[in-house]
Structure formats: structure tokens, C-alpha cells
Amino acid sequence: MRFLVSAVALSVFLLAGPLAQADPIKIKFSHVVAVNTPKGQMAEKFKELVDQRLAGKVEVEVFPNAQLFGDNKVLEALLLGDVQLAAPALSKFQKYTKSLQLYDLPFLFKNIKAVDNFMASDAGKNMLTATQKKGLVGLGFLHNGMKQLSSSSPMRVPEDAAGMKFRIMTSDVLAAQFQAVKASPQKKPFSEVFTLLQTKAIDGQENTWSNIFSKKFFEVQEYITESDHGYLGYMVVTSTEFWNGLPDDIRTEVQKALDEAIAFGNKVALEKDTEDKQAIVDSGRSKVIELTADERAKWVEAMKPVWKQFEGDIGKDLIDAALKSNM
Numbered sequence: 001m002r003f004l005v006s007a008v009a010l011s012v013f014l015l016a017g018p019l020a021q022a023d024p025i026k027i028k029f030s031h032v033v034a035v036n037t038p039k040g041q042m043a044e045k046f047k048e049l050v051d052q053r054l055a056g057k058v059e060v061e062v063f064p065n066a067q068l069f070g071d072n073k074v075l076e077a078l079l080l081g082d083v084q085l086a087a088p089a090l091s092k093f094q095k096y097t098k099s100l101q102l103y104d105l106p107f108l109f110k111n112i113k114a115v116d117n118f119m120a121s122d123a124g125k126n127m128l129t130a131t132q133k134k135g136l137v138g139l140g141f142l143h144n145g146m147k148q149l150s151s152s153s154p155m156r157v158p159e160d161a162a163g164m165k166f167r168i169m170t171s172d173v174l175a176a177q178f179q180a181v182k183a184s185p186q187k188k189p190f191s192e193v194f195t196l197l198q199t200k201a202i203d204g205q206e207n208t209w210s211n212i213f214s215k216k217f218f219e220v221q222e223y224i225t226e227s228d229h230g231y232l233g234y235m236v237v238t239s240t241e242f243w244n245g246l247p248d249d250i251r252t253e254v255q256k257a258l259d260e261a262i263a264f265g266n267k268v269a270l271e272k273d274t275e276d277k278q279a280i281v282d283s284g285r286s287k288v289i290e291l292t293a294d295e296r297a298k299w300v301e302a303m304k305p306v307w308k309q310f311e312g313d314i315g316k317d318l319i320d321a322a323l324k325s326n327m
Helices: 002-019 038-053 071-080 099-104 112-120 122-129 172-179 190-198 209-214 240-245 248-283 293-303 305-309 316-324
Strands: 025-030 058-063 136-146 148-151 165-168 184-187 204-207 223-226 231-239 287-290
Touching: 025 038, 038 058, 038 136, 038 248, 058 248, 071 136, 071 231, 099 122, 099 172, 099 231, 099 316, 112 122, 112 136, 112 231, 112 248, 122 136, 122 316, 136 209, 136 240, 136 248, 148 209, 165 172, 165 190, 172 184, 172 305, 190 204, 209 248, 231 240, 248 287
Parallel strands: 025 058, 165 184, 165 204, 223 287
Antiparallel strands: 136 231, 148 204, 148 223
């Protein structure tokens, strides 16, 4: 009888075993911008692809608008395992590597095509591993676009910026960029920018057309100088502990979904760059100032010394490689 009971119990276990499923792997994706931005749409596309291909195995939750963490805290949260994916602006990695400061250098890239050229090069691809020794691994680069300067008074030449307070991300390069035109850089969280502009605690900020539009900065800034002076992009990043802990087949599928989502996000970025600029112009809330070739050359001349200032940290070879991408 005892043998019969044991046999029945074993048969039940064997039958139940294949039916029992492990809990899905949870991926919390934290970012700071609105859902309708390139980054926001990329995150939603990633969730959609994972839901389609890894249903029951992986579950993605997206937290936009700094609902969980701002960009200044999210990298620490990744290392602690509080979130599993983030896409901070490249400026935010300064604490973990100096090389990514390259992307903050003013007037280094002429346009998004030049950025794409560099990111596709060996030097650009290698930058995804720049933070690996600190426990973070880059999974891909995502565009937002080229940055413009918004302000409370018109700016055509560098002298117009003197004495003005500009919000910047936490970046020594961006601080030096504004100091080069005798402006005062203010390191403030992205989530506070609208209120700071509205209350006139700051005079201006730098950002892409999509961020200026989606966060309604154009409603509280009288002027936007179309400078294309810098690049704003993000690195989709996770912790090496989480990434290496995934089963090989799951990791492969998650990476594929991310690659597709990033390509989708970059396409959105190109489209929104034009659409959101036009929406701002049509609103009549901000006057868009188009620089002449001579005026733009003066901004380049004023800010270019920043390259030399950070050459030691970034590496002259990387800067030279980036410059070749403009050709």
C-alpha cells in the first residue's frame, strides 16, 4: 500500500511538473520624459515586442516622467536592482566613465547623420562597454535630436547669452560650454525645468524640439535660437548582474526587441524633430530665431575651446574619430 501511495504521489508530481510555470522575469523600465517623445515611444514599443514574443516569460513595466527615478538617481537604482532598464542622457554617465562626455562637446557633430556614422564605427560601438567595469552595460544608443537654445531674450551671437542662467544636465562639459559664452550654468533635474522657466528662476535651457514641445517649455520661453549646437542622446543600459543572470535564450530575445525598439525610436526622433518644431512655430508662443552662417560661426568659435579643455578626459583619438563622421 505504501508503495502504491508513493507511486501515485510521484505520478502526480511528474504530471504537475510540466504544467507548473516559473514566475515571469520582471523588467522595470524607468525614464524621465513624456510617453509621446522618441524615448517614450521606444520604451512602449519595447514593451509591446516583449509582450508579443515572451508572454509569460518576461513582463515589462514602463515608468515615464520620472515616476520612479530621475536620471541622476536611476543608475544607482539599476545597480541596486530597483529597476532593470533605463535610458539616461549620455551626460548622466560622467560619474561612471569620462569617455561618453564626447557627446556633450558643442558643435562636434554637424547633424544626426554624423552621429549615426560615428555610432556605427568601431570606436562608437566600443563606447557601449565604457561603463562595464562599474557594473553597467550599454545595450544600445537612442537619439532624441540636435539641441536648440531657448531663452527669455533674443540670442543671435554669443554675447547675447552673457549673464543669463541656463539649466543644464549634470555635466562638466555642458557647464564649460555655457561658461565659454559667459553664461551661468545651473544643474537642475529635468522634471523641474518648466517651473524654473515659468517662475523665471532661470533664463533659458538647451533641448531638442521634441522635449521643448512635449514639456511645453515653448509656452514659457519667448525665444528659441535654432543652433543645432549639440547632440542629445541616450544609452539604454542595465546592470551587468541582471543582464548576465538572464537565461541565454531570454537575453537574446530581449536584445532583439531592444534593437528593433531603438530603431523605431530613432525613426520617431527624426520625424518629431520636424513636426514639433513646426508645431512650436505655429503656436506663436515662441519666436524661432534662425542664425545666419556668420552668426553660427561666432557660436562655434566661442565654444570650440571646450574640446581642448576635455581632450585629456575623453581622448583625442575619440574626438578625431567623431570629427571624421562629419565627412
